[in-house]
Amino acid sequence: MGESRTLAVRRPASHDGLPPGPNSPALLQTVMLAGRLQPYLDSCRRRYGDCFTLRTLSWGPCVFVSSPELVKAVFAADPNVLRAGEHSADMGLGEVLGPTSLVVQDGEEHRRRRHSVSAAFQGKAVRHSADEIAEIARAEVARWPRDTPVALLEPMQSIALEVILRIVIGVTDETRTRRLRALLPRVASFDRGPMMWSGLRKTPSWQRYLRIQAEARELLTQEIADRRTRTDLAERTDTLSMVLSGGGDLAENDVELVDLLISLLLAGHETSSTGMAWALERLVQHPEAMHRIQAAADLGDPSLEAQLDSLVREALRIRTITPITARKAAAPVRLGPWNLPAGVNVMISAGLVHMSPDNYAAPEEFRPDRFLNDKPDPYAWVPFGGGARRCVGAALALLEMKEVLRTVLAEVDLHRVDDRSERSRLRHVTFMPDRGTRVVVRQR
Numbered sequence: 001m002g003e004s005r006t007l008a009v010r011r012p013a014s015h016d017g018l019p020p021g022p023n024s025p026a027l028l029q030t031v032m033l034a035g036r037l038q039p040y041l042d043s044c045r046r047r048y049g050d051c052f053t054l055r056t057l058s059w060g061p062c063v064f065v066s067s068p069e070l071v072k073a074v075f076a077a078d079p080n081v082l083r084a085g086e087h088s089a090d091m092g093l094g095e096v097l098g099p100t101s102l103v104v105q106d107g108e109e110h111r112r113r114r115h116s117v118s119a120a121f122q123g124k125a126v127r128h129s130a131d132e133i134a135e136i137a138r139a140e141v142a143r144w145p146r147d148t149p150v151a152l153l154e155p156m157q158s159i160a161l162e163v164i165l166r167i168v169i170g171v172t173d174e175t176r177t178r179r180l181r182a183l184l185p186r187v188a189s190f191d192r193g194p195m196m197w198s199g200l201r202k203t204p205s206w207q208r209y210l211r212i213q214a215e216a217r218e219l220l221t222q223e224i225a226d227r228r229t230r231t232d233l234a235e236r237t238d239t240l241s242m243v244l245s246g247g248g249d250l251a252e253n254d255v256e257l258v259d260l261l262i263s264l265l266l267a268g269h270e271t272s273s274t275g276m277a278w279a280l281e282r283l284v285q286h287p288e289a290m291h292r293i294q295a296a297a298d299l300g301d302p303s304l305e306a307q308l309d310s311l312v313r314e315a316l317r318i319r320t321i322t323p324i325t326a327r328k329a330a331a332p333v334r335l336g337p338w339n340l341p342a343g344v345n346v347m348i349s350a351g352l353v354h355m356s357p358d359n360y361a362a363p364e365e366f367r368p369d370r371f372l373n374d375k376p377d378p379y380a381w382v383p384f385g386g387g388a389r390r391c392v393g394a395a396l397a398l399l400e401m402k403e404v405l406r407t408v409l410a411e412v413d414l415h416r417v418d419d420r421s422e423r424s425r426l427r428h429v430t431f432m433p434d435r436g437t438r439v440v441v442r443q444r
Helices: 026-035 037-048 068-076 084-090 093-097 107-121 123-127 130-142 153-169 174-188 198-202 204-228 239-245 254-268 270-285 287-299 304-318 350-354 394-411
Strands: 051-056 060-065 149-151 324-329 333-335 338-340 345-349 412-416 424-427 430-433 438-443
Touching: 026 037, 026 051, 037 051, 037 060, 037 350, 060 068, 068 333, 068 345, 084 093, 084 324, 093 254, 107 123, 107 239, 107 254, 107 394, 123 394, 130 153, 130 394, 149 153, 153 174, 153 239, 153 254, 153 270, 153 394, 174 204, 174 254, 198 204, 204 239, 204 254, 239 254, 254 270, 270 287, 270 304, 270 394, 270 412, 270 430, 287 304, 287 394, 287 412, 304 394, 345 350, 394 412
Parallel strands: 060 345
Antiparallel strands: 051 060, 149 438, 324 345, 333 338, 412 438, 424 430
């Protein structure tokens, strides 16, 4: 933890019992959230402290929290009271992910579906994927042009997509693979505008997106039907096959299975690829850290695994990818000193949590060895959410990042194009490097 620093905050009286916050019109607050999300949240934290209220047109009052104590209270709350699925459904994610998606479910339905898939993302089920991820990364690196500037974000997206196709879905039919390879990135790249304003869900562009997704869903339904007939189903190690061979209600319901695959796609495509791109961007700007990891790999240093793990966790801390984890209060709930009424949204800002000097020493500094000896506090490091709603694929995402970075650094040297660090740009629902992680690649 960093040294505690007391914020000079203004705490005006709240007429409705909610934490303090700006008194500007809800329209203006909504526009600020949509257009200048992190700077706006930063300014609110400086003014009001680590718990404040913003009022929006689409979602009503939103209480933002960033202290580990309040984050823990949110994660530990009764999931039937602070409901993540209801908030996601209010955002229109049911249209994107499907009505049975884990993301929009609460209570027993969420618990049942999560239990059906969680075994496919634990322990040996994840570790067996390391060699295949490295193979995917090696093939991608071989295609990169040498000795000329190249942006690595798109190649990272290609790697993440291939991981989903081969390790999560396990597609083998070449024709179907080609079509899914073309469609799935378009499914993953949905516009966040309709999430902020429900009226935009009737626009031609949104309807076009839904048609693209319908085609992808049909292809996934065909893949599921074919997979059920495979005689080697029990031996296959992709996520879909493991869920099917595990039995239960989920394995028998094609609609739920397609919703699951779409959810895993959206959770794992842009987020994983962006995390890898940011890690490489940070390394290129800190070449001494990159050379240290390369030397450890070349020498067979047993500390390499710990170095990669710390690097990945620090990259996910200093460059927030998914900005907000949210819950909706289904009943009155106490949060710290505040009694929140039903209907209020409670939001954890990962950017505020990760960049707080109360949580980390010199939070603005990239320190790839920050977590070398200590795992991060689960309430001060939240790239995968937490509690009963922690990302079910977190272990695979961390493994993917480590194996891709290991492979890239073994194959090539990366050099910065200039000294300017790339800025965060909100695209769809993730913060991406504004220039796509531009580097010069040279063969080792």
